[in-house]
Amino acid sequence: MTTQQTMNILLCPDSFKDCLSAQEVIEALATGVQHVFPEAIITKIPLADGGEGFVQTLLTALGGQLISIQVKNPLGRLTDASYGILGDKQTAVIEMAAASGIELLKPEERNPMLTSTFGTGQLLLDAMQRGCRNLIIGIGGSATNDGGTGMAKALGYRFLNIHGDEIAEGGGELAQLHHIDTSKVTALLKQTQITVACDVTNPLTGTHGASSVYGPQKGATAEMVEKLDENLQHLANCIEKDLDKTILDLAGGGAAGGLGAGLVAFAHAELSLGFDIVKEQTQLEKAIQQADFIITGEGKMDVQTKQGKTPWGVAQLAKKHHKPCLGIAGFLGEGYQELYQEGFTSLLALPNGPISLQESIQLASELLADKAEQAMRLISFYRH
Numbered sequence: 001m002t003t004q005q006t007m008n009i010l011l012c013p014d015s016f017k018d019c020l021s022a023q024e025v026i027e028a029l030a031t032g033v034q035h036v037f038p039e040a041i042i043t044k045i046p047l048a049d050g051g052e053g054f055v056q057t058l059l060t061a062l063g064g065q066l067i068s069i070q071v072k073n074p075l076g077r078l079t080d081a082s083y084g085i086l087g088d089k090q091t092a093v094i095e096m097a098a099a100s101g102i103e104l105l106k107p108e109e110r111n112p113m114l115t116s117t118f119g120t121g122q123l124l125l126d127a128m129q130r131g132c133r134n135l136i137i138g139i140g141g142s143a144t145n146d147g148g149t150g151m152a153k154a155l156g157y158r159f160l161n162i163h164g165d166e167i168a169e170g171g172g173e174l175a176q177l178h179h180i181d182t183s184k185v186t187a188l189l190k191q192t193q194i195t196v197a198c199d200v201t202n203p204l205t206g207t208h209g210a211s212s213v214y215g216p217q218k219g220a221t222a223e224m225v226e227k228l229d230e231n232l233q234h235l236a237n238c239i240e241k242d243l244d245k246t247i248l249d250l251a252g253g254g255a256a257g258g259l260g261a262g263l264v265a266f267a268h269a270e271l272s273l274g275f276d277i278v279k280e281q282t283q284l285e286k287a288i289q290q291a292d293f294i295i296t297g298e299g300k301m302d303v304q305t306k307q308g309k310t311p312w313g314v315a316q317l318a319k320k321h322h323k324p325c326l327g328i329a330g331f332l333g334e335g336y337q338e339l340y341q342e343g344f345t346s347l348l349a350l351p352n353g354p355i356s357l358q359e360s361i362q363l364a365s366e367l368l369a370d371k372a373e374q375a376m377r378l379i380s381f382y383r384h
């Protein structure tokens with residue numbers, strides 16, 4: 001550790017979904033740190049996996065211009081959505097959650113049998129039409145479970161039933177799929193390289209697949225989860241038959257309700273872990289090497305955090321460089337103790353007492369500052 005005056009604290013959380021952006025989390029944590037170490041050097045790196053905040057994270061790191069267009073939201077209503085075009089005018093950074101994210105729907109509207117990624121396809125198409133031939137798309141935080149078929153439809157694919165009619169959008173309709181028609185697919189797709197930043201590494205189907213693991217948080221009942229999983233399996237079979245692509249075993253294929261697999265099948269995309277892309281672009285590893293203490297976090301942390309979520313990636317780097325790493329979450333869920341082996345020195349949940357979820361969302365900034373202060377107090381004791 002350096003001298004007391006130059007104590008270097010790295011704040012690098014993801015956003016707290018439905019609550020605070022990564023930047024807001026950082027500002028709250030910084031308040032708590034400064035109460036104890038007013039002279040500390042605080043390095044602030046807002047992070048994202050592929051989900052909400054991805055575009056802002058990359059634009060903050062690389063610079064560029066925000067483009068806003070109207071697209072269809074997951075239920076087909078028009079909404080404004082933004083994406084970024086970097087300085088080279090060739091590279092677009094897109095966040096599927098901007099068009100097809102869960103936060104675009106009220107809790108009572110969430111139903112992955114009906115929701116569609118069509119709006120995400122509109123963002124991709126717009127970027128290609130503006131001349132971008134290199135697309136980086138962050139996926140996660142979705143309201144959808146349609147295997148990316150809505151996205152593909154916006155690019156010209158047609159999903160036909162046994163009578164040759166187009167099926168309706170949504171994960172619940174995929175059972176009707178009989179043939180995938182590619183005759184009207186935009187020619188721009190062949191000229192474009194698409195890299196996908198997945199927020200998780202789950203496969204498309206099965207017990208660790210998109211529907212089983214993330215369906216319930218999008219409003220799926222147990223019955224729906226079963227149906228959605230069968231439908232994605234059926235989609236994979238149709239893709240194998242009509243497009244000659246195998247997508248069942250792809251790590252990240254199950255991200256964003258199977259959009260990961262869909263982007264590979266329909267857009268010749270390459271899947272990466274979102275954290276790896278963000279890590280490179282923000283030079284996170286260098287900041288970790290220079291830090292005396294690291295604070296990361298996310299709205300919820302549990303055993304699933306190990307599936308490639310941002311705080312896990314931070315903790316892995318902290319472990320590599322033997323740095324202390326605190327994880328702060330709004331809620332610590334089942335199996336969070338397993339995260340201690342992954343590089344977390346300590347984990348804290350926000351609530352100080354038996355308060356409701358609503359209250360902890362309202363008080364999140366204060367509670368984050370308080371938790372950061374508590375951690376700093378402990379460090380300060382050992383530094384004297």
Ligand SMILES: O=C(O)[C@H](O)CO
Nearest residue numbers: 140141142214255256
């Ligand atoms: O959108 C989702 O399904 C989750 O964030 C996992 O990708």
